[in-house]
Amino acid sequence: MSTRPFIHDDFLLGTSAARRLYHEFAKPEPILDYHCHLAPRDIAEDRQFANLFEIWLAGDHYKWRAMRANGVPERFCTGDAAPQEKFKAWAAAVPHTLRNPLYHWTHLELARYFGIDELLDESSADRIWEQANEKLATPEFSVHGILKKFRVTTLCTTDDPADDLRHHVAIAKSGLETKVLPAFRPDAALTVNRPEVFKAWLGRLAEVSGTGIESLPALLEALRRRRDFFHEAGCRISDHGLARCYADPCSDAEAAAIFSAAFSGKPASSREHAKFASYLMLFLGRLYAERGWTMQLHLGALRNNNTRLFGKVGPDTGFDSIDDSPQTVALGAFLDRLDAENALPRTIVYNLNPADNYAFAAMVGNFQDGSIAGKMQLGSGWWFLDQKEAMEWQMNALSNNGLLSRFTGMTTDSRSFMSYPRHEYFRRVLCSLLGRDIESGEIPDDDALLAPLVRGICHENARQYFNLP
Helix, strand or coil: CCCCCCCCCCCCCCCCHHHHHHHHHHEEEEEEECCCCCCCCCCCCCEECCHHHHHCCCCCCCHHHHHHHHHHHHHHHHCHHHHHHHHHHHHHHHHHCCHHHHHHHHHHHHHHHHCCCCCCCCCHHHHHHHHHHHHHHCHHEHHHHHHCCCCEEEECEECCCCCCCHHHHHHHHCCCCCECCCCCCCHHHHHCHHHHHHHHHHHHHHHHHHCCCCHHHHHHHHHHHHHHHHHHHHCEEEEEEEEECCCCCHHHHHHHHHHHHHHHEEEEEEEHHHHHHHHHHHHHHHHHCCCCCCCEEEEEEECCHHHHHHHHHHHCCCCCECCCCCCCCHHHHHHHHHCCCCCCCCCEEEEEEEEHHHHHHHHHHHHCCCCCCCCCCEECCCCHHHHHHHHHHHHHEEECCCCCCHHHCCCCCCCCCCCCCHHHHHHHHHHHHHHHHHHCCCCCHHHHHHHHHHHHHHHHHHHHHCCCC
């Protein structure tokens, strides 16, 4: 039995070339986390977490899925069990996650945040709980301390157009070294199929935009105003979480009629919803291009599949999956329409179905236009694909159909301040992949080629690409 800790300096680095690339070129790079779901309020208030449950388990549907699979009752996931009880239930489940990325992430996070090398299980749970909680009480583990510890230069949160961004204003005045910028997430604008949600959101949008919204032109004007407001606050990135890309033809008159019906309380049919979403996404794409923003499209999530448990515990609790609906025809049509108008912004397309990796990689390549290096991006593996195997799939598809050297790299896409080792994990996977290519003679063992490649993917490409203030 090895005496070396599970998480060691050369974790995942199986070749000498991989170890050199990681330690010399990847590890020293800071983090630019251009897409996450961290709460701006926690950053503004420099939150100090009371215990390991608060910072690590609360809201983590990845862990809840694994716990349910291990026979853990719901009260220890989303229910009313005490924080330490929930942590101990997770600890008991951890040994059963071998070969699941959660096993890697769990021990990498314990090691990097708290210096804990002990494997987490039922027998070590109490010791690890106490050790971690003792450190969480120190200033180094406030939110600002964590961002400094992991050398996060910039992070972009995910914000509704109806948000007043008051927490971002407070952060900007706080003296925090990490630049915290909003990102524009107008998913609620598409919800004409759920009038109660749509109309409530319109009310909030009207309040912050200073205009009544009772017609489609008024909605478009409000979105334009909010785009400008977000831009002044430093926003340069939008984000859209879509089940699929929308590209159904829709006239101004059709869109206005669908809006009016939803405003009066009539749900849009599936066909009407698709047409309205197509219309609005084109409008938004044009808005982003006008200001030089980047548009992010997260495609392929099939949400809330377990209706019984969704009704009991709500959304984002671990009942989502991978959709296998055809995507590429609509994606191509949407991008082509914007390109034909010279209104296609920088775009990152994130694919959730691994079967579509090559199709998406090939499609985005159709719209590279020479104006910006890597203008069209196949985004990093996300959600079900943000683990070693799928990260390699994504990078192989990108390498074979585009330029890996222009890849903007990893982002946490996380709601947890414990997720920054995900960047380290990605960098180790990247260097492992390149190291194997070097060892097999498929790429030159030449640091003049490899150093800028690795450094670029880890940080520099994103810094140049996003045009952040």
